[in-house]
Amino acid sequence: MAGRNHLFIPGPTNTPHEVLSAMHVPMEDHRSPDFPKLMKPVLEDLKKIFRTESGQAFVYPATGTAGWEIALTNTLSPGDKVLIYRFGQFSHLWINMAQRLGLDVEFHEVEWGKGIPLDALEARLKEDSSHEIKAVLATHNETATGVTSDIGGVRKAMDAANHPALLFVDGVSSIASIEFRMDDWGVDGAISGSQKGFMLPAGLAIVAFSQKALQATETAKFPRCFLDLKDMANANKDGYTPYTPSTPMIHGLRKALDMLLEEGMENIYARHHRLAEGTRRAIAAWGLKLCAQPGFESDTVSAVVVPEDKDARDVISTAYHKYNISLGAGLTEVAGKVFRIGHIGDMNDVSMLGAIAGVEMAMLDNGFDIKPGSGVAAAIEYYRSTAS
Numbered sequence: 001m002a003g004r005n006h007l008f009i010p011g012p013t014n015t016p017h018e019v020l021s022a023m024h025v026p027m028e029d030h031r032s033p034d035f036p037k038l039m040k041p042v043l044e045d046l047k048k049i050f051r052t053e054s055g056q057a058f059v060y061p062a063t064g065t066a067g068w069e070i071a072l073t074n075t076l077s078p079g080d081k082v083l084i085y086r087f088g089q090f091s092h093l094w095i096n097m098a099q100r101l102g103l104d105v106e107f108h109e110v111e112w113g114k115g116i117p118l119d120a121l122e123a124r125l126k127e128d129s130s131h132e133i134k135a136v137l138a139t140h141n142e143t144a145t146g147v148t149s150d151i152g153g154v155r156k157a158m159d160a161a162n163h164p165a166l167l168f169v170d171g172v173s174s175i176a177s178i179e180f181r182m183d184d185w186g187v188d189g190a191i192s193g194s195q196k197g198f199m200l201p202a203g204l205a206i207v208a209f210s211q212k213a214l215q216a217t218e219t220a221k222f223p224r225c226f227l228d229l230k231d232m233a234n235a236n237k238d239g240y241t242p243y244t245p246s247t248p249m250i251h252g253l254r255k256a257l258d259m260l261l262e263e264g265m266e267n268i269y270a271r272h273h274r275l276a277e278g279t280r281r282a283i284a285a286w287g288l289k290l291c292a293q294p295g296f297e298s299d300t301v302s303a304v305v306v307p308e309d310k311d312a313r314d315v316i317s318t319a320y321h322k323y324n325i326s327l328g329a330g331l332t333e334v335a336g337k338v339f340r341i342g343h344i345g346d347m348n349d350v351s352m353l354g355a356i357a358g359v360e361m362a363m364l365d366n367g368f369d370i371k372p373g374s375g376v377a378a379a380i381e382y383y384r385s386t387a388s
């Protein structure tokens with residue numbers, strides 16, 4: 001099919017051609033005296049994305065899932081209690097990992113469509129007066145349902161309970177795209193990956209830890225080797241890594257950081273909000289609803305609920321085969337019930353209008369009762385009236 005396949009999934013996201021070009025480099029000697037000139041500024045600049053001055057950033061040749069494991073195994077010990085809420089496939093998988101590692105996982109079910117219940121969290125932490133809970137695990141942006149939780153609110157709840165637990169945040173589909181403030185929110189471990197807001201291929205776990213979390217590595221008893229933070233920190237001190245890094249990916253990350261920092265974090269947050277809001281206007285014009293309940297809407301991904309007599313998989317299939325666009329599927333509990341439109345990364349008004357038009361065509365082909373052009377018209381009006 002002529003033209004390219006357009007990615008409107010919430011990761012991997014579209015990689016800008018500048019980043020692709022930057023990665024097109026010969027292999028190089030990662031033990032050379034020159035390598036730290038690349039690596040050290042990358043680690044420093046990452047702190048500006050995480051919004052931390054006191055914390056430290058790390059890059060592993062892995063993915064976001066490894067980021068979860070880095071946080072858990074480097075700071076905790078087998079049998080430690082962790083608290084987490086389950087409201088989508090990604091929080092589900094983090095729970096599963098914590099259980100398989102041998103942590104004592106206290107998880108509470110939350111309706112899919114909502115995020116972390118702050119009042120319940122505060123009450124639970126107040127009840128835990130002996131401080132058995134060693135870490136709170138928070139999924140900032142539940143990519144499966146398009147739900148964003150209030151991490152500043154999580155910190156407030158922890159402070160209100162005067163609870164010393166570590167706060168680990170899965171920001172794989174939020175960091176580098178929607179508001180994330182590691183220092184202001186007192187986040188001890190921030191976890192991301194390369195293929196979402198960072199606009200790179202998959203292949204890097206990008207993480208940052210507070211001094212408190214780094215201190216906890218001294219007493220943590222989980223066995224660890226490849227993902228050991230101390231090994232990484234020791235090598236990083238001189239701008240090296242404990243094992244062979246993916247040097248093209250580090251060059252790509254360098255370019256992505258340049259692009260992100262040139263745009264500026266506040267502008268990036270505002271752009272994602274605008275792109276998401278235009279998409280939401282289109283969804284409303286179709287007469288459809290988000291999986292996310294009011295107040296939880298994500299600015300990086302919208303999960304759209306289809307009418308009960310429809311199967312979201314048909315929309316995704318038509319969109320892919322007939323119009324060459326990729327949409328996100330509904331995962332596990334919402335399979336067939338939702339399709340997802342990613343508005344994350346290297347996107348602008350016109351790319352979103354392509355997504356909205358493609359979705360509209362695929363829905364019409366599948367007999368959805370929508371007015372042709374209605375979603376596109378709503379988004380056009382919003383984007384035109386808010387363009388700078």
Ligand SMILES: *Cc1c(COP(=O)(O)O)cnc(C)c1O
Nearest residue numbers: 063064065090141143172173193
């Ligand atoms: C994509 C994603 C992950 C998993 O990341 P991988 O890079 O696939 O390991 C974890 N959490 C969230 C919220 C995600 O969106």
